[in-house]
Amino acid sequence: MLLNRRRLLADRTLLGRWGEKRCERFLKSKGLTKLTANFSCESGEIDLIMVDTDSSIVFVEVRTKADETFGPPEASITHPKRARLLRTARYFLATHNIEGRPFRFDVVAIVLGQTRRPQIRHYENAFVP
Secondary structure, three states: OHHHHHHHHHOHHHHHHHHHHHHHHHHHHOOOEEEEEEEEEOOEEEEEEEEOOOOOEEEEEEEEEOOOOOOOHHHHOOHHHHHHHHHHHHHHHHHOOOOOOOEEEEEEEEEOOOOOOOEEEEEEEEEOO
């Protein structure tokens, strides 16, 4: 685990992908089902798109950090980022003909930290469009 931790700390892209996989497993354990990952279009990208047990579409923004020295990961989701997520989500819904389904935006913050287990915080319905 230590070698993997060193690799993750040395490569931000690798850390981000690791966080997305960790988040996916976490959300699946809560009963959500994956539709797709890393959906992108001209408006932006959405890390994970899931379906909750009530059939609502869940657009998930994953923020992974090595530690919280410069603040919590979820604090980096700015108003412009939320606007891009909303545009991208609307595009996804329109192109898949599922505009009538309820949807929400969740944020999952993952901190690798110095301990053996990463810290995961899930904010359901983190912001409302």
